[in-house]
Amino acid sequence: MAEHRPGGPDARGRFVRLDDGDMHVAENGKPGAPALLLIQNAAAPLACWDPFIPQLAGAHRVIRVDLFGGGSPANPAERYDIRAQARRIGAVLDSLGVSQATVVGHSSGCTVATALAEQRPGAVAGLALIDFGPSLEAKIPERPLFRLVLTQFPGRLLWRLRTEASVRKAVRTGFTRPVDFPAAFVEHALEMTHQDFVGAMRGPLTYLGQRSLPDRLTPLGIPLLVIFGTDDQRWRSSLASAYQAVPGARVELLTLNAPHGMFRPRRSSNNRRIPAVPRQGARLRRRELRARCRHARRRGPTAGLTPRRRWPSKEPQHDDRADGP
Numbered sequence: 001m002a003e004h005r006p007g008g009p010d011a012r013g014r015f016v017r018l019d020d021g022d023m024h025v026a027e028n029g030k031p032g033a034p035a036l037l038l039i040q041n042a043a044a045p046l047a048c049w050d051p052f053i054p055q056l057a058g059a060h061r062v063i064r065v066d067l068f069g070g071g072s073p074a075n076p077a078e079r080y081d082i083r084a085q086a087r088r089i090g091a092v093l094d095s096l097g098v099s100q101a102t103v104v105g106h107s108s109g110c111t112v113a114t115a116l117a118e119q120r121p122g123a124v125a126g127l128a129l130i131d132f133g134p135s136l137e138a139k140i141p142e143r144p145l146f147r148l149v150l151t152q153f154p155g156r157l158l159w160r161l162r163t164e165a166s167v168r169k170a171v172r173t174g175f176t177r178p179v180d181f182p183a184a185f186v187e188h189a190l191e192m193t194h195q196d197f198v199g200a201m202r203g204p205l206t207y208l209g210q211r212s213l214p215d216r217l218t219p220l221g222i223p224l225l226v227i228f229g230t231d232d233q234r235w236r237s238s239l240a241s242a243y244q245a246v247p248g249a250r251v252e253l254l255t256l257n258a259p260h261g262m263f264r265p266r267r268s269s270n271n272r273r274i275p276a277v278p279r280q281g282a283r284l285r286r287r288e289l290r291a292r293c294r295h296a297r298r299r300g301p302t303a304g305l306t307p308r309r310r311w312p313s314k315e316p317q318h319d320d321r322a323d324g325p
Helices: 046-056 082-096 109-119 144-149 155-160 164-172 183-191 194-210 213-220 237-245 282-299
Strands: 003-006 013-018 021-028 035-039 061-066 101-106 124-130 224-229 250-255 272-275
Touching: 013 082, 021 046, 021 082, 035 082, 035 109, 046 061, 046 183, 061 082, 082 109, 082 194, 101 109, 109 124, 109 194, 109 213, 124 213, 144 155, 155 194, 164 183, 213 237, 224 237, 237 250
Parallel strands: 035 061, 035 101, 101 124, 124 224, 224 250
Antiparallel strands: 003 013, 013 021, 021 061, 250 272
């Protein structure tokens, strides 16, 4: 039986006591509004959603869960198991009196959101997955140093030697442009244990390796929106089209300062949305768009940008403007 218990590091948050431990939960918005559940990477803090809360809370009851916040489950192995994490979130929703919610997952939080939809398809009104590959085939290999960190030795030693600067440097590998990281993100990484970090990295990949997300979602009949940044440095955006195998799925590719994370770029830009394209020819079309964007930046912040349009069915024609002066 779940029980509410006040407290927690966030003034807007509280702990929810579950049968197998506690989970830190933060809520924003009106209690009677439609519920919106946000699930981030277990290695990221609740604060990674902060830039979006003011807009979302106006029309939703926004619920955020800290997968590793609070006490550990009775069975330590379940702490990193994706299905177990989804079951605990389901218990939190029951405790909060939420019978149905739209669920948004970012990065490896997409696996927990998918597992929750598998376990409670009637409780998930809609599903949005942000920046997570459909299968292991889409994973971009990690750098050698990162792979070493995931080992017992010298991983534990490297983890003990981490600093604020090294954390920021490691996170920047997921981006192609400078971004501003919230201080809470760095603090969260410095407070994590090596065991929690390894579990947060390996658990989602284990779940994904057992069965792809499109295969899991296809029989559920839940509305699906997939958002992917073309500059993602963790997953191959060209394979995001695999989500289109889910009936009714909508796949959106974001270009211009749209990398893996949810942090805002330091330079403001005109983010444009382009429809998902088939794998064949996707690289050529993105190259053409980037060339046009480079030319537009030479002419000014808005010059050369045209309204959203459909990609031609034939091979894109050469754009003389892309050659530059």
